[in-house]
Amino acid sequence: RPPRRAAGPDAASGCLGGERSRQAMAARGLRRLHTDCVERPLSRMLRDLGGLVGAHPWPFLLVPLALTGGLGAGFKYLPRNDLGDLEGMYTPIGGPAKAERRFVLAHFPTDDAARFSPQRLSTEGSFASFIAVADGDSLLTREAFAELLALDAAFRRIAIGGVSFDRLCARRGNATCSSPNPLLSAVQGDPGRIEALLPTLTFPIAEGGVFLGPFLGGEKLLPGVGPARHLRAAKAMRLIYFLQNDVFSRREASKIWLKAFLKRIPGVLDSLNFKFIRVFYISSVSKKEELEKLTGKVIPLATIAYFLTIVFTIVSCARMDCVRTKIWVSFFGVMSAGLSVVSSFGLLLFCGMPFVITAANSPFLILGVGVDDMFILVSCWQKTQVKKSVKDRMADTYADAAVSVTITTLTDVLAFYIGIESSFMSIRSFCLYTGTAFLFCYVYNLTFLGAIIALNGRREESNRHWLTFQKVMDKPQDLKSPMYNRCCIGGFIDESTGAEIEHPMNGFFKNYYGPFLMHTWTKLFVTVLYLAYLVSSSYGCGQLKEGINVRNLAVDRSYVIPYYDLEEKYFSEYGPRVMVIVRESIPYWNSSVRADLENCMQSMENLSYVDKDLSESWLRTYETVAKGISSNLNDRSSFIGNLSALFRVHPESKWDVNVSAMEIPVSRFFVQTISITNVEKKKELLNQFRQLAEDCKLPLMVYHPAFIYFDQYNVIIQNTIHSVLSAAGAMLITSLLLIPNPLCSLWVTFAITSVIVGVSGFMAFWNVSLDSISMISLVICIGFSVDFSAHISYAFIASEEPRVNDKAVESLYRLGYPVLQGAVSTIAGILVLSMSSTYIFRTFFKIMFLVIVLGLVHGLVFIPVFLTFFFGDIIP
Numbered sequence: 001r002p003p004r005r006a007a008g009p010d011a012a013s014g015c016l017g018g019e020r021s022r023q024a025m026a027a028r029g030l031r032r033l034h035t036d037c038v039e040r041p042l043s044r045m046l047r048d049l050g051g052l053v054g055a056h057p058w059p060f061l062l063v064p065l066a067l068t069g070g071l072g073a074g075f076k077y078l079p080r081n082d083l084g085d086l087e088g089m090y091t092p093i094g095g096p097a098k099a100e101r102r103f104v105l106a107h108f109p110t111d112d113a114a115r116f117s118p119q120r121l122s123t124e125g126s127f128a129s130f131i132a133v134a135d136g137d138s139l140l141t142r143e144a145f146a147e148l149l150a151l152d153a154a155f156r157r158i159a160i161g162g163v164s165f166d167r168l169c170a171r172r173g174n175a176t177c178s179s180p181n182p183l184l185s186a187v188q189g190d191p192g193r194i195e196a197l198l199p200t201l202t203f204p205i206a207e208g209g210v211f212l213g214p215f216l217g218g219e220k221l222l223p224g225v226g227p228a229r230h231l232r233a234a235k236a237m238r239l240i241y242f243l244q245n246d247v248f249s250r251r252e253a254s255k256i257w258l259k260a261f262l263k264r265i266p267g268v269l270d271s272l273n274f275k276f277i278r279v280f281y282i283s284s285v286s287k288k289e290e291l292e293k294l295t296g297k298v299i300p301l302a303t304i305a306y307f308l309t310i311v312f313t314i315v316s317c318a319r320m321d322c323v324r325t326k327i328w329v330s331f332f333g334v335m336s337a338g339l340s341v342v343s344s345f346g347l348l349l350f351c352g353m354p355f356v357i358t359a360a361n362s363p364f365l366i367l368g369v370g371v372d373d374m375f376i377l378v379s380c381w382q383k384t385q386v387k388k389s390v391k392d393r394m395a396d397t398y399a400d401a402a403v404s405v406t407i408t409t410l411t412d413v414l415a416f417y418i419g420i421e422s423s424f425m426s427i428r429s430f431c432l433y434t435g436t437a438f439l440f441c442y443v444y445n446l447t448f449l450g451a452i453i454a455l456n457g458r459r460e461e462s463n464r465h466w467l468t469f470q471k472v473m474d475k476p477q478d479l480k481s482p483m484y485n486r487c488c489i490g491g492f493i494d495e496s497t498g499a500e501i502e503h504p505m506n507g508f509f510k511n512y513y514g515p516f517l518m519h520t521w522t523k524l525f526v527t528v529l530y531l532a533y534l535v536s537s538s539y540g541c542g543q544l545k546e547g548i549n550v551r552n553l554a555v556d557r558s559y560v561i562p563y564y565d566l567e568e569k570y571f572s573e574y575g576p577r578v579m580v581i582v583r584e585s586i587p588y589w590n591s592s593v594r595a596d597l598e599n600c601m602q603s604m605e606n607l608s609y610v611d612k613d614l615s616e617s618w619l620r621t622y623e624t625v626a627k628g629i630s631s632n633l634n635d636r637s638s639f640i641g642n643l644s645a646l647f648r649v650h651p652e653s654k655w656d657v658n659v660s661a662m663e664i665p666v667s668r669f670f671v672q673t674i675s676i677t678n679v680e681k682k683k684e685l686l687n688q689f690r691q692l693a694e695d696c697k698l699p700l701m702v703y704h705p706a707f708i709y710f711d712q713y714n715v716i717i718q719n720t721i722h723s724v725l726s727a728a729g730a731m732l733i734t735s736l737l738l739i740p741n742p743l744c745s746l747w748v749t750f751a752i753t754s755v756i757v758g759v760s761g762f763m764a765f766w767n768v769s770l771d772s773i774s775m776i777s778l779v780i781c782i783g784f785s786v787d788f789s790a791h792i793s794y795a796f797i798a799s800e801e802p803r804v805n806d807k808a809v810e811s812l813y814r815l816g817y818p819v820l821q822g823a824v825s826t827i828a829g830i831l832v833l834s835m836s837s838t839y840i841f842r843t844f845f846k847i848m849f850l851v852i853v854l855g856l857v858h859g860l861v862f863i864p865v866f867l868t869f870f871f872g873d874i875i876p
Contacts, residue, residue, distance in 0.1 A: 038737045039737075042406060043399055043402075044399075046398045046399060046402035046406070046446075047395045047396075047398055047399035048395070049398055049402070049446065050394040050395040050396070050397055050398025050399065050402065050450065051391050051392070051394060051395035051398075053394055053398075053446070053447065053450040053451055053454055054389075054390045054391035054392070054393065054394030054395065054450075054454045054457070055390075055391045057450075057451035057452075057454040057455050058451065060447040060448065060450060060451040061447075061448055061451035061452065061455070063447070064336075064339055064343075064443075064444050064447055064448040065339070065448070067343060068339045068342050068343045068346075070346075071342065071343045071344075071346035071347050071350070072342045072343070072346045073346060073350075074345070074346030074347060074348070074349035074350035075342075075345065075346055075349060077349045077350065077352070078349055078355060080352075081349055081352060081353060081354055081355045082292075082355050085288065085291075086287045086288065086291060086550070086553065087708060087709075088354075088425055089291075089356050089357070089358075089424070089425050089426040089429075090424065090426055090548055090553075090709075090712065090771075091424075091708050091709055091711060091712055092423040092424060092711050092712055092714075092715045093423050093424070093425060094423070095423075095708065095711035095712075095715075096690075096707075096711060097703065097707035097708045097710070097711050098708060098711075100701055100702075100703040100707065101122055101123070101703065101705070101708065103581070103583065103701065103703075104122040104579065104581070104703055105122050107583075107658060107665070107666045108120065108122065108655070108656075108658070108666070108668065109246075116170040116171060116172050116178055116242065117172075117652060117655060118178070118240070118242065119577045119670060120579075120652075120655055120656075121705065122703075122705065123245070123705050124284060124705050125170075125242055125243075125245050125284065126242065126243040126244070126245040126251065126254040126255065126258065126284050126285075127240055127241060127242045127243060127283065127284050128155070128165075128240075128241045128243075128258060128261055128281065128282075128283045128284075129238060129239065129240045129241070129281065129282050129283065129563075130151065130155075130180075130238070130239045130279055130280065130281050131217075131236055131237070131238050131239075131279070131280045131281075131563055131566045131567065131570070131571075132144075132147075132148060132151070132236065132237050132238075132239070132277045132278070132279050133235060133236045133277065133278045133279075133280075133566060133570075134234075134235055134236070134276065134277055135275075135276055135277065135278065136276065137233055137235070138220075138232075138233035138234055138235065139234050139235065139236065139237050139277065140194055140195075140198055140201075140231070140233060140234055141194070141195065141276070142191045142192050142194065142195055143191075143275075143276045144191075144276045144277050145184075145187060145191035145194045146191040147272070147274050147275070147276055147277050148184060148191075148237065148239075148277065149184070149187070149189060149191055150272055151239070151272065151274075151279060152180065152184060152239065154268050154271075154272060155241065155265075155268075158261060158264055158265075158268065160256070160257045160260040160261065160264070161260075163253075163257060165177070165241060165243070165257075168243045168244055168250070168253060168254055168257055169241065169242065169243060169244070170242040170243060170244055170245070177241075178241075178242050180239035180240050180241045181215045181237060181238065181239045181240070182206065182210045182212065182215060183197075183212070183215065183216075183237070184239065198231065198232075199230075200230075201230065201231045202228035202229060202230055202231060203216065203219050203221060203228065203229060203230075203231040203234075204227075204228065204574065204614070205227060205228040205613075205614070206228075211614065211672075213573070213574035213614075213672070214238065214240075214571065214574060215237060215238050215239075216231075216234045216236070216237055216238075217234065217235060217236035217237070217238070217566075217569070217570025217571045217573075218234055218235025218236045218569075218570045219231060219233070219234045219235075220232045220233040220234070227611075227613035227614070235570060236566060236569075236570040236571070238567075238571060243257065243258065255285055258283045258284065258285045259285055259289070261283060262283055262285070262286065262289065265281055266559075269281075280559070280562045280563040280566060281559065281563065282559070282560050282563045282564075286559075286560050287550065287553065287560075290553060290554040290555060290558055290560060291357060291553060293555050293558075294357045294360070294553075294555065294838050294840060294841075297555070297836060297837065297838055297841070298360040298363075298841075301364075301832045301833065301836060301841065302363050302364070304832045305363075305364055305367060305828075305829050305830070305831070305832045305833075306334060306338065306367065308828045308829070308831060308832065309334050309367055309368075309371055309825060309828050309829050310330070310331060310334045312824065312825055312828045313330035313331075313333060313334055313371055313374070313375075313825060314327050314330045314331065316330070316375070316821055316824075316825070317329065317330040317375075317378060318330075319501075319503075320486065321490040321491065321492055321501070322465050322466055322467075322472065322487060322488060322489070322490035323459075323460055323463055323464065323465065323466065323472065323474075323490030323491040323492075324460060324490060324491065324492065324500050324501070325466050325490075326378050326456070327466055328452065328456055328466065329374065329378060329449075329452055329453055329456050330374065330378075332448075332449060332452040333370065333371055333373075333374030333445075333449055333452075334367070334370070334371060334374075336370055336374070336441070336444045336445055336448050336449045336452075337366050337367045337369070337370025337371060337441060338363075338367075339440075339444055339448065340366055340370060340437055340440035340441035340443075340444050341362065341363045341366050341367075341437055341440075343440045343444075344433065344436040344437035344439070344440045345362075345433060345437070347436065348432065348433060348436060353429070353432060353433075354425060354428075354429055355429060355433070356425055356426045356428075356429035356430065357426075357840060358426045358427070358429060358430040358773060358776065358840060358844075359429045359430045359432075359433040359434070360841075361430065361776075361833075361840075361841065361844040362430065362433050362434040362437055363437075364829050364830045364832075364833060364844075364848075365434060365826075365829075365830075365848070366434070366437045366438070366441055367826075367829040368822075368825055368826030368827075368828075368829040368830065369412070369438065369441055369826075370441045370444075370445060371822075371825040371826075371829070372821070372822035372825060372826065373405050373441070373442075373445045373449075374445065374449060375818050375821045375822055375825070376401045376404065376405060376818055376822075377397060377401050377402075377405075377445070377449065377450070377453060378453070379401070379817075379818050380396075380397045380400040380401035381393065381394075381397045381453055381457070382499060382500040382502075382503075383400075383499050383500075384396045384397055384499060385498045385499060386460075386493045386498060386499060386500060387498060389461075390454055390457040390458055390461055393457060394450065394453070394454050394457070397453070398446070398450070402446060405442065405445065405446070406442070407734070407735070407790065408790070409438055409439075409441075409442040410734055411730075411731050411734050411735070412435075412438050413435050413438045413439055414727065414730045414731065414734060415727040415730070415731065415779050416431040416432075416434050416435030416438065416779060417431065417432075417435045418431075418723060418726045418727045418730060418779070419431030419435075419723055419727070419776070419779045420432055420435075421722070421723070421726070422719050422723060422775070423715050423719050424712070424719070424775075426773065427719075427775060427776055427779075430776055431776070431779065460491070463490070463491040465488065465490070472488055472489060472490055472491070473488075473489050474489070474490065474491035474492065475489070476489055477489065503817060505816070505817040505820070506813060506816070506817055508816075508817075509812045509813050509816035509817060510809060510810075510812070510813035513812065513816065514808065514809030514810075514812045514813060514816075514864075515809060517808070517809075517812070517861070517864060517865065518805040518808055518809060518865075518868070522865075523865050523868070526861055526862065526865045527865070529861075530862050530866075533758060534754075534757070536761060536765075537757045537758045537760070537761030537762065538757065538761060539761065540760070540761025540762055540763070540764040540765050541757065541760045541761045541764070543764040543765075544760060544761075544763060544764040544769070544770050545679060545764070545769040545770065546679050546680075546683070546713050546716050546717065546769060546770050546771070547679040547682075547712060547713050547716070547769060547770075547771055548712070548769065548771035548773065549564075549769075550564065550709075551564035551565065552839035552840075553839065553840070554838075554839075555837050555838055556837040556838070557837070572675075572676070572677050573674060573675060574611075574672065574673070574674055575609070575672075575673035575674060575675070575676035575685075575706075576673050576676070576704040576705075576706045576707075577670050577671070577672050577673070577704065578670065578671050578672075578673060578689060578702055578703070578704045579668045579669070579670060579702065579703045579704060580600075580601065580604060580668060580669045580670070580671060580693070580700060580701075580702055581666060581667070581668045581700065581701045581702070581703060582597070582666060582667050582668070582698060582699065582700060583666055583699050583700070583701045584665070584666070584699040585663045585664060585665045585666075586664075586698055586699070587636070588619065588633075588639060588664060588667075589633060589634055589635060589636045589638075589639040589640075590634070591633075591634055593698070594619065594633075596696070596697045596698055597619065597698055598619075599696075600692070600693075600696035600697075600698060600700060601615070601617065601669060601671070603692050603695075603696075604671050604689065604692050604702075605671060607685070607688055607689075607692075609673050609674060609675060609676060609681065609684075609685045609688075610671050610672065610673055610674065611672050611673075611674045612671075614671075614672035615669070615670060615671045615672065616669065616670040616671075617669045617670075618646065618650070618653040618656050618657055618667065618669065619667075619669070621646060621649070621650050621653065622643070622646045622653075625642075625645050625646050625649050626642065626645075629642065629645055631645070636662060637662070640659065640662050640664075643657065643659060656668045656669070673685060679713055679769075682710050682713060683710065683713035683714065685710075686707060686710045686711075686713070686714070687714070689702040690702060712771070716770055716771065716775065717770070719775065720770065720775050720778055723775070723778065723779055724756060724778050724779075727779060728749070728752050728753075731748065731749075731752060732745060732748065732749055735748045735790065743793070743797055747789050747790075747793035747863065747867075748789050748790055748793070750789070751789030751855075751858050751859075751863065752789075754858060754862075755851065755854050755855055755858060756778055758850070758854045759778065759847065759850045759851055759854060760778065762850050762854075763846075763847070763850070766846050766850070768843055768846055768847065773840055773843050773844070774843055774847055776844075776847070789858065789859060789863060792811050792812075792815055792819075792859050792860075792863050792864060792867075793863060793867060795810070795811035795814050795815055796808060796810075796811040796864070796867045799811060804867070804868040805868055807867070807868075808864040808865070808867060808868055811864065812860065812864060815859075816860060819856065819859055819860060820856070820860070823852050823853075823855070823856045826848070826852050827849065827852055830844070830845050830848045830849070831845070833845035833848075834846075834849075
């Protein structure tokens with residue numbers, strides 16, 4: 001976690017000595033810029049808390065442990081609160097398509113036992129689906145169809161608990177099961193018939209008006225014109241077996257059968273030993289099952305992350321001094337972060353808050369944050385006077401560090417709690433769980449970790465060895481070996497300052513890195529580098545894609561991924577078959593009303609994403625039927641009375657016309673979309689359809705189950721901008737109130753904007769789309785940007801050095817190493833996510849890595865240089 005609280009006095013000056021820096025700025029006439037009416041009393045309050053923790057550490061250590069033990073019991077409710085529903089997580093809450101679906105369900109109920117029709121489903125239904133791909137040029141051969149028929153027979157023989165597919169299949173009336181593929185039915189069990197049918201086979205409309213678009217892919221057509229051309233070959237075929245889904249009992253039975261089918265089908269396919277086709281499968285429960293697998297991937301990753309972080313923190317905090325080393329503090333600092341995760345998650349699970357898989361990223365983030373706070377507290381502890389009592393040293397430590405920790409925690413919590421307003425449950429859950437964990441992490445760091453530091457301070461005060469806890473000498477012994485003097489002699493201090501000996505990395509920033517950065521040619525290079533960064537990031541923002549790909553929600557090497565890839569490759573030409581619904585009663589027997597309805601239909605059919613030859617209109621069919629029976633459609637009684645003639649000619653029309661007495665309360669038509677191959681086209685199609693429906697003189701509505709997911713494209717950018725602006729505004733107000741210099745607040749605003757632009761731009765270069773997962777990153781950017789910028793800029797302004805270059809060097813000297821520690825510790829905490837087998841965790845790693853690296857570059861490179869440009873030298 002970036003420069004997360006470099007340890008500053010008065011809200012982030014980096015253990016500079018709050019009162020001293022405040023007096024120095026007052027002497028230079030900068031007192032009038034202070035806005036410390038909140039920060040100063042907060043500092044005094046936290047000083048008192050530090051003294052209390054130093055004087056009585058045991059209660060502050062034991063109470064968090066007991067609280068964690070109690071709240072941790074809430075994890076037993078995790079299965080109940082786990083929202084493993086793709087639609088619930090990644091589609092907008094209250095999206096328009098959900099209201100449209102409720103309307104369709106209410107007015108066009110689909111009774112699977114009597115009126116099943118795939119194109120008329122208001123949901124995706126319950127199904128098992130196969131995609132077969134030919135090893136040769138075409139599936140339309142005797143050999144390939146023999147294997148397809150064998151696959152069909154093997155599927156129908158599968159019995160789960162004595163129940164076969166034929167018992168649960170969706171039917172029309174008492175007829176046989178709905179056909180999985182028209183061509184499979186056409187050969188009537190004889191694979192040789194396909195070669196006989198091929199010369200007369202047309203695509204996409206076959207003989208009898210059968211639409212083959214959803215069933216054949218990779219087709220090769222003979223030259224010709226017209227809506228249907230003769231079919232020469234097809235590379236892929238899709239078989240869809242629908243199960244009953246109309247009432248709860250049958251829907252649950254279908255789910256159970258499909259879950260068992262997924263376990264059984266790999267063995268069935270292996271036994272068939274296909275030679276001419278390759279078969280891939282999926283079911284309607286696959287998405288949910290794949291999401292449920294992700295939760296199990298978190299525990300091993302979290303274990304590795306905590307181990308790596310413990311190793312890093314111990315190495316980072318270890319000293320050659322066997323007394324002053326902070327090994328135990330570093331270990332319990334990681335433990336404090338773990339306690340905060342257990343407590344916060346347990347509390348929210350007790351309260352029944354939905355848990356979404358995106359919230360599983362929170363422990364990795366909290367791990368980095370908690371360790372960063374520990375680095376700051378340790379840094380400020382080391383700058384206190386060793387000769388003072390533990391109580392006084394803790395008071396000084398909290399006065400310097402705790403305010404800084406409070407500011408950045410508050411900004412982070414605000415950023416995440418503002419994210420709860422999002423339209424996506426995946427973002428709401430992540431922000432709620434993470435924001436609450438931040439609060440617990442803050443409290444536990446000031447209590448539990450503070451108590452550990454105080455107890456460790458007592459050990460140091462009595463000059464005891466970190467491992468054996470035995471008293472040791474504080475001066476080298478000439479009669480002992482060098483190894484003994486190195487391992488068993490400790491407790492050294494800097495006699496000139498009365499504090500612990502300074503870490504070598506502080507000297508590196510002061511003597512090497514800082515002067516190098518302040519060199520004129522280096523500043524010029526940094527300026528050019530920033531301009532290149534800004535240009536490339538801005539370009540990347542324009543290339544950013546929207547929306548989440550369903551295949552990315554599965555575990556790598558999952559059986560669903562090749563299915564989705566083949567579906568996109570071979571079956572993306574024909575998109576959703578959209579319902580156009582007349583949602584109120586209108587006088588269809590009025591010729592002008594029929595003309596208006598026809599105009600509305602034609603306006604939709606003229607869209608570039610619609611094939612008008614594939615539309616289906618009961619009214620057009622009725623007009624043709626009426627001419628044949630000389631029926632007067634302009635007469636209400638005749639129009640309603642002769643609908644039975646339409647239903648005899650086209651039986652499925654009765655599922656599209658609701659007749660009540662002498663009224664038609666609702667009816668629907670269908671238009672076929674084509675070439676919906678990317679997010680932009682899906683978004684444009686949805687908006688064009690809805691706009692045309694709104695512009696029509698008649699009360700129209702459009703719907704397809706896919707629109708539930710298409711709705712995310714209309715709100716993702718709007719939600720992102722709203723969240724970013726709201727959080728950025730909250731950050732600015734908070735920084736103005738708590739950071740005692742408004743100039744720092746301006747640099748905070750600059751850093752937020754710059755880092756957000758950078759992360760958004762480089763997301764596009766790293767093939768990360770803007771979706772409900774990556775949108776979280778921009779919320780994170782805001783909180784972390786405050787951390788990166790506030791400490792460096794305030795330390796620069798508070799510095800007593802007369803020249804700007806010296807001010808920049810001093811700010812890097814004070815903060816460079818804690819900032820670097822915080823960044824590296826966070827990367828260590830999330831590094832394991834890069835090795836994850838799931839898109840969600842890998843995406844979170846990419847985003848966090850960008851946030852940390854770009855924030856670190858801003859904090860240690862850009863901001864120190866730019867500050868020297870905007871502030872002239874001040875001579876006392």
